Amino acid sequence: MDREVQQLVEMGATVAQARAALERYKDVMQAAERIFDGSFDHIIDDGGASESSAPARPKQNANRPITPDDAEGEDEEVDDGNEDDEDEDYVDYDSDYEDKVTGRSNSNADPYAGIFFSKDRREEVIEVEEEPEVAMVPDVNEQATLMNQGQWMKGCPEGGEQSFLFSLYQELSQGECRCPHGCGQSIPRQKRDFFTIFAEFPTYIIHLRNIVPRTCTKCTKTFCFACGEPTTPDHQKATSKEDDVLLHCSNLQGVILGVGLAMLEKTYDDQDQDVTSDETNKATNGKRRKVQVAPAPILQHEFDDDDDEDYPPMVQGKKAKLGVGYAGDVREDVSGQLEALALQRTKDEKLAQLLSNIRIYLPSLYRDGGGRTSDYLVHPTTLAHLRRRFNLVSSRLLRNDSLTDMSDRSVLYIELFEWLETVSCHEALASMMAMPIMVATQKETRRGSPRGSSRIRERSIVYEGSSGPRELLEAIVIQAKAALKGLEGLKLSQDVEMTEEEKRRTGNEKGKAADPGRAVSEENMKLLRFCQRILGTAKAIDRSLVDTKGDAFVKRLHASLPKIPNSDDDDTWVEAGETEESTVKAYEEWASRVRFEYCDLTIPPLEAPGQDDDDVPHYKFYYNNEARMLANSDIPKRSLAIAKELAVLTTNLPVDWNSSIFMRVDETRVDVIKVLVTGADGTPYHNGCYLFDVFLGAAYNQSPPMVKYMTTHGGKYRFNPNLYADGKVCLSLLGTWSGPGWVSGKSTLLQVLVSIQSMILCEEPYLNEPGWASMAGTVQSKAYSANVRRMVVRTAMLGNLKNPPEPFGDVIHTHFRLKARSIVEQLDRWLAEDDGRPIGDGGYSPKAAAGGSSSGFQSDVNELKSLLLKLQAGESS
Numbered sequence: 113m114d115r116e117v118q119q120l121v122e123m124g125a126t127v128a129q130a131r132a133a134l135e136r137y138k139d140v141m142q143a144a145e146r147i148f149d150g151s152f153d154h155i156i157d158d159g160g161a162s163e164s165s166a167p168a169r170p171k172q173n174a175n176r177p178i179t180p181d182d183a184e185g186e187d188e189e190v191d192d193g194n195e196d197d198e199d200e201d202y203v204d205y206d207s208d209y210e211d212k213v214t215g216r217s218n219s220n221a222d223p224y225a226g227i228f229f230s231k232d233r234r235e236e237v238i239e240v241e242e243e244p245e246v247a248m249v250p251d252v253n254e255q256a257t258l259m260n261q262g263q264w265m266k267g268c269p270e271g272g273e274q275s276f277l278f279s280l281y282q283e284l285s286q287g288e289c290r291c292p293h294g295c296g297q298s299i300p301r302q303k304r305d306f307f308t309i310f311a312e313f314p315t316y317i318i319h320l321r322n323i324v325p326r327t328c329t330k331c332t333k334t335f336c337f338a339c340g341e342p343t344t345p346d347h348q349k350a351t352s353k354e355d356d357v358l359l360h361c362s363n364l365q366g367v368i369l370g371v372g373l374a375m376l377e378k379t380y381d382d383q384d385q386d387v388t389s390d391e392t393n394k395a396t397n398g399k400r401r402k403v404q405v406a407p408a409p410i411l412q413h414e415f416d417d418d419d420d421e422d423y424p425p426m427v428q429g430k431k432a433k434l435g436v437g438y439a440g441d442v443r444e445d446v447s448g449q450l451e452a453l454a455l456q457r458t459k460d461e462k463l464a465q466l467l468s469n470i471r472i473y474l475p476s477l478y479r480d481g482g483g484r485t486s487d488y489l490v491h492p493t494t495l496a497h498l499r500r501r502f503n504l505v506s507s508r509l510l511r512n513d514s515l516t517d518m519s520d521r522s523v524l525y526i527e528l529f530e531w532l533e534t535v536s537c538h539e540a541l542a543s544m545m546a547m548p549i550m551v552a553t554q555k556e557t558r559r560g561s562p563r564g565s566s567r568i569r570e571r572s573i574v575y576e577g578s579s580g581p582r583e584l585l586e587a588i589v590i591q592a593k594a595a596l597k598g599l600e601g602l603k604l605s606q607d608v609e610m611t612e613e614e615k616r617r618t619g620n621e622k623g624k625a626a627d628p629g630r631a632v633s634e635e636n637m638k639l640l641r642f643c644q645r646i647l648g649t650a651k652a653i654d655r656s657l658v659d660t661k662g663d664a665f666v667k668r669l670h671a672s673l674p675k676i677p678n679s680d681d682d683d684t685w686v687e688a689g690e691t692e693e694s695t696v697k698a699y700e701e702w703a704s705r706v707r708f709e710y711c712d713l714t715i716p717p718l719e720a721p722g723q724d725d726d727d728v729p730h731y732k733f734y735y736n737n738e739a740r741m742l743a744n745s746d747i748p749k750r751s752l753a754i755a756k757e758l759a760v761l762t763t764n765l766p767v768d769w770n771s772s773i774f775m776r777v778d779e780t781r782v783d784v785i786k787v788l789v790t791g792a793d794g795t796p797y798h799n800g801c802y803l804f805d806v807f808l809g810a811a812y813n814q815s816p817p818m819v820k821y822m823t824t825h826g827g828k829y830r831f832n833p834n835l836y837a838d839g840k841v842c843l844s845l846l847g848t849w850s851g852p853g854w855v856s857g858k859s860t861l862l863q864v865l866v867s868i869q870s871m872i873l874c875e876e877p878y879l880n881e882p883g884w885a886s887m888a889g890t891v892q893s894k895a896y897s898a899n900v901r902r903m904v905v906r907t908a909m910l911g912n913l914k915n916p917p918e919p920f921g922d923v924i925h926t927h928f929r930l931k932a933r934s935i936v937e938q939l940d941r942w943l944a945e946d947d948g949r950p951i952g953d954g955g956y957s958p959k960a961a962a963g964g965s966s967s968g969f970q971s972d973v974n975e976l977k978s979l980l981l982k983l984q985a986g987e988s989s
C-alpha cells in the first residue's frame with residue numbers, strides 16, 4: 113500500500129488522508145477523487161494540520177524534464193530536490209528525469225552513465241473505464257463525446273505521470289478559473305470546455321480558440337481560461353494572434369496533445385479494424401458489414417465482457433504468409449487491388465493530415481518566429497501523452513517490414529519522420545527516442561467497481577517494455593541502406609534532355625515516345641529519394657541527441673541498435689548457456705545478428721601468364737560467367753527489384769533454434785548471393801548445413817533467380833528427389849518443376865528460400881518423388897530417410913565442419929558449437945534408428961544389411977562427436 117499512499121501524497125493529500133481513503137476504497141483513482149471532493153477533510157495528520165479539499169496541482173519536482181528556463185534558473189515551480197518527493201520507479205525508467213546535474217558543464221562527462229533505458233520492465237496497472245458522455249458544444253454548434261478520466265489516463269504505467277495527468281484533468285474539467293487581476297470574478301470550468309472529442313481535430317482547435325481567451329465581465333481585462341494567467345499583447349513572435357492564443361501556456365499544450373493523440377490513436381485503430389472486418393467479411397460471405405456513422409468518434413463503447421476495442425490488440429495481427437513456393441499463379445485474380453490501394457491512400461492522407469495538424473502544438477524552439485511560451489515551459493504530461501499514444505501508433509508503423517510498402521505510403525511516413533525529428537530536437541522530449549515503448553501484453557477485466565456502478569469497470573493491464581522509436585527506426589535504416597546498395601548503379605539520365613540522336617531513334621520529333629527504361633528509372637528515383645529521407649531522419653535525430661544528451665549517451669544508444677555486420681567486423685565469441693533455454697536464446701540472438709552480411713566473394717587476381725587483361729573480377733560462385741557478363745550493366749527494372757528484395761532480406765530472413773537461413777551478398781555485386789540453410793527439427797536434414805549459390809539474372813524479377821545446390825559431396829549425393837547430385841533444384845517457383853510458377857513482379861527470392869527450407873528439406877523427402885506421395889510411413893520411405901541421415905552426417909555436418917565452405921566458416925563453427933549438446937543427443941537417436949545399410953548416393957536400395965548400423969555411419973558419428981567436443985572446449989577443428 114505504501115506506493116499507493118505515495119501517489120496520493122504527490123497529488124496533494126496528507127499521509128493520514130491517503131491511508132484512510134485507501135482503507136475504504138482500494139482503487140487509487142477512486143480514493144483520490146474522494147479526497148479531493150472533501151470526503152476526508154476531517155482527517156488530521158500527525159502534525160494536526162488539515163488539508164484543503166480543493167484538488168491541488170502536484171508540486172513539480174526536480175525530476176521534471178529540464179527546459180531552457182530551468183537552465184537559466186527562472187522556473188519557480190521546481191523545488192529543492194527533496195528526496196521525499198522523488199518517484200523512484202519513474203526515475204529508473206526515464207533517466208532524463210534524474211536529478212544528476214553535476215558534471216553537466218564538462219563536455220566529456222556522461223550524466224547518464226550507468227543509467228540507461230532497459231526493455232526488461234513490467235508494470236501492472238489498474239485502469240478504470242466509464243460510460244462515455246455526449247454533450248452539445250454551443251460555440252461550434254456540434255455534439256461531441258466527452259473524454260472521461262479513465263480514457264485520459266489510459267495506458268499510463270508510471271506513477272509520476274499518473275499524478276500529473278490526474279491533476280491536469282481535475283484542474284481543467286471542474287472547479288473555477290479566477291480572474292488573475294484581483295477583481296474576485298471567477299468562471300466555472302466544465303468537462304466540455306477542454307475534453308471534447310469532435311469528429312475532426314480542426315473543430316476542436318476552433319472550439320479552444322473560442323473559449324480560451326476570456327475577458328473578465330467585471331474588470332474587462334483578458335486572461336487565459338486554461339491557466340488563469342493574464343494575457344498581454346507582447347507576444348510579437350507569433351505569426352498570428354490565433355496561433356499565439358493556443359501556444360500561451362503549458363496547460364493548453366498538455367490538453368491539446370492529449371486529446372489530439374487520443375483522436376489519432378482512435379483513427380488508426382478504426383482503420384485497422386476496418387481492414388480486419390473487410391477481410392473477415394470477405395472470408396465468410398463476401399458481404400461488407402454495414403456500419404453506422406456516429407456524429408462524433410466514441411472513445412469508449414457500451415460495456416461488454418468481450419469488448420476490447422478501446423485497447424490495442426496484444427498481438428498486432430499475424431504477418432501475411434510469405435508463401436512456400438507453390439503460392440501464386442499467373443491466373444491470380446487481381447481485381448480490386450486498385451480500389452484497395454486507393455482506399456489505403458485515402459486513409460494514409462487522413463492520418464498524415466491529422467498528424468500534421470497536431471504537430472503544430474508539439475514543443476519546438478524552431479517554429480516560425482521563434483519559440484513561444486509553451487515551447488519553453490513543457491508540461492509534464494506532454495512526455496506522457498507522446499510515450500503512451502504517439503509511440504503506440506508510431507511503433508506499429510515503424511514495424512512495417514516492407515520498405516516498398518512504406519515508399520508507396522510515403523505521404524504518411526514522411527509526416528511520421530517529421531514528428532520524430534521534432535521530438536528529438538527538444539531537450540525535454542529527446543530522451544523519449546531511446547525509451548522503451550511500454551506495450552500492453554496482458555489484461556484482465558473485472559465487471560463493475562467498488563463504487564457499485566454497473567457503468568464502470570476496471571481492468572488489470574500488464575505493460576512490458578519493447579523497442580523504442582530510435583531502435584525501431586534503425587531497422588528501417590538497415591532496409592534503406594540495403595535498397596540504396598541495390599540502386600548504386602542507378603543513372604540519373606532521366607533528368608537530362610534527350611539528344612537529337614535519341615529523338616530520332618524514338619521515331620518521334622518531340623522525343624516523347626515510350627521509353628521503358630526511363631519510365632522505370634522514375635520509379636527507382638522515388639525509392640531512392642524515400643530511402644535518403646529515412647537516412648536523413650536518423651542522422652537528424654542522432655545529431656539532436658548529441659546536442660541535448662551528449663556523445664556518450666548517443667554512443668551507448670548506438671551500441672544497442674540492430675546492425676548488419678560486415679566481413680571486416682571482429683567476430684564476437686558467443687557463449688553457450690548453462691541451460692538449454694539460455695543456449696537457445698544465445699543461438700537465436702547470434703543468428704539474428706549474422707543472418708545477413710555483405711562480404712567479398714571475388715577471387716583474388718592470379719599473377720600468372722595468360723591471365724585475362726580485363727578488369728572484371730571472377731567470383732567464388734557457380735554462376736561466375738553469368739555474373740561477369742552482366743558487369744557494369746544498367747537495367748533499371750532489375751535494379752529496382754533487387755533493391756526491394758535486399759530491403760526485405762536484411763531483416764526478415766527466418767531465424768530459429770530449429771532452422772535458420774543465412775545469406776552473404778557480395779559487397780560490390782548485390783546480385784551475387786550465397787545462402788546457407790540449416791535443416792529443421794523432425795527431418796532427416798536436422799542441423800545439417802546446406803549451401804546454395806543464387807544469381808539474380810538480367811531479367812530478374814520478371815523471371816525467377818538462378819539457384820544451384822552446392823552441398824552434393826562432390827556431385828555424388830542426391831539429398832532429395834528435388835535436389836539433384838548435379839545441383840539442380842526442382843521447384844515450381846524456379847520453373848524447374850510443374851505447378852504454379854513465378855509471378856512476374858510479385859514472387860520473391862525469400863519465397864524461394866522458405867520453400868526450400870520447408871518443402872524440400874522436409875520430414876519425409878521420399879514423398880517428394882512423383883508417384884510416391886501416397887507412401888507415407890512405408891518401409892521404403894523410412895529407408896530413404898535413413899540414407900539421407902547418413903549423407904547428412906557425412907557431408908552436411910562432418911564435411912562442412914572439417915572444410916567449411918566460404919564465406920560461412922564462422923557461421924558453421926558457431927552453429928555446431930552452440931548446438932553441440934543437442935547434436936550429440938540427435939546423433940545417438942539417429943544411430944539407434946539406423947537400418948544398417950551402407951550409405952547410398954540418394955537412390956533407394958531394397959537390400960538391407962543384417963542388424964546394427966553400418967560401420968561407415970558409426971565412424972562418421974564418432975568423428976563428428978570428437979569435433980563437437982573440441983568445439984565445446986574452444987579448440988580449433
